[in-house]
Amino acid sequence: MTKTVTQSSAPHFADRLISRIRELGHPLCLGLDPHLAQIPALFRRGDMGAGSAQTPQAVEDFLFAILERAEGRAAIVKPQIAFFEQMGWRGIEVLTKVVERARALGFLTLLDAKRGDIGSTADGYAKAYLEPGSPVEVDAITLNPYLGLDSLDPFAARAEAHGRGLFVLVKTSNPGSGDLQDLGLAESDSQTKVFVAVASALAPLSRQLVGKQTGWSSLGVVVGATYPADAAIVRERLPEALFLVPGYGAQGGSAAEAVRGFVRGPSGLEGGLVNSSRGILFPEAGDTAEASAWERAVDAALDRAIGELGEAVAGSSD
């Protein structure tokens, strides 16, 4: 742990998140992935090239409008930083404003950055995103575990001191995820794969970051909905870890598959977030220059995702 960060009484991330999810009745995480080529006509400016002067403003307008549609309807939003980085420093300026706006509207914020580095460099990333007053201050961040457990220390210190959340990549949703994550290990249990070993290695930190109110940990994991059987294996190893599940909707998994690693809570299945971005940001009927048609299309996409996920967590199976 980084010694310069002291304990504080900051509200616990997982407690805040799960309380809000219980209120809303669904685990939707709204992914903010502004694919420039798909920004609807209503918001487009100029050629929408990543380097064009008007593009950052178009992205800002679009995402502010999305946040307005979703206000009060989702617990958390997840901006994907790559789509901002491709616009250079002006893109990071837009990200800063979008995150500030989301927090002002009452959303929790999760930055999908998949950072992973060591020592003072990891500390730099933690300072960039997980401290009170960070230039892009978010509630939680995604992390890559390839460099080892010590690479997580600076982030874990901020999770404890400032009530932040971490989601470590364990089993991702892409076709190539098995190249490394599914390699079989030479352990007594011949079924053990790399991703299972990563999950097991995270168990002590997961227990350390458990919240008093809900029993869930601020150390979460990324587990793709495209491999639901693997979710059950990870859940065994990490009973208190929140799952961030990408791969629902546009990426192919069903709502029922997405919540496969969830467990029975006081008001239905709980224990994670299910991300949807393209399905909500870019519904087919939303590619219009007409404001009310765009609003109806996004509202309908939100209704559908919330309905499907609400049903999945209310379902009788556990």
Added chain:
Amino acid sequence: MTKTVTQSSAPHFADRLISRIRELGHPLCLGLDPHLAQIPALFRRGDMGAGSAQTPQAVEDFLFAILERAEGRAAIVKPQIAFFEQMGWRGIEVLTKVVERARALGFLTLLDAKRGDIGSTADGYAKAYLEPGSPVEVDAITLNPYLGLDSLDPFAARAEAHGRGLFVLVKTSNPGSGDLQDLGLAESDSQTKVFVAVASALAPLSRQLVGKQTGWSSLGVVVGATYPADAAIVRERLPEALFLVPGYGAQGGSAAEAVRGFVRGPSGLEGGLVNSSRGILFPEAGDTAEASAWERAVDAALDRAIGELGEAVAGSSD
């Protein structure tokens, strides 16, 4: 491969880099890691907090002065993006200027970003850094392999089309690097570890990206100097891959250990880059407000690193 990127006759990254290294006689990569607390008195402004208004200008002044000291003396510089990200969008603006300045002075540029993501997100990162006209346009980037080989595709497409280089994390220099990278695999060869499997999996792409002029590949790997025996294992699997070796100098490895994975070339041992940042940016005698004393201190640190590394690659061992 991303289909929208077409082949071009852009000069090959590894050919450019190795040609320059042969001219200079040493493989020094100058790491640009602006630890804010260590910026010398000569350049400090205000309290040097990451969020302070004057800090980005101080970092810019400092790194421009460093580039001026190193002009014509090193083939490549490696900015670590975390130290810029911690200053928010203003930090990325400084990074943009530092990279432009480095290219104008004739340095090749390698962005230490350790990015790793999938599909359109990985494509966003590739657009941000590896295309002609990218907002922060560099010659090469470091990547994280945890998500699998498909996560490398968008970067490999730019390497081929635009003459860029990739350095994939294989065996890092930190104490925790073994947590995941050294896990033993259940293969016929009981000595095989995760990092060795990663190296083997990269072999086809490494061969695909070999340059005609020098025989070296634009697909490189990160192999820490703190584990020189592992460098030899990786070299067996990847005979054409350039090694990016961190962990020389301040991080503890000797020059001789750092070049352990190099092979005999026309003018000494070659096949990689040895990074030094803190040892050159922050020599003890450089913490001064006096310009000529600072210049002497940095020049002396450069002389020493160049001398040690030049000797190590000229040595008789192979």
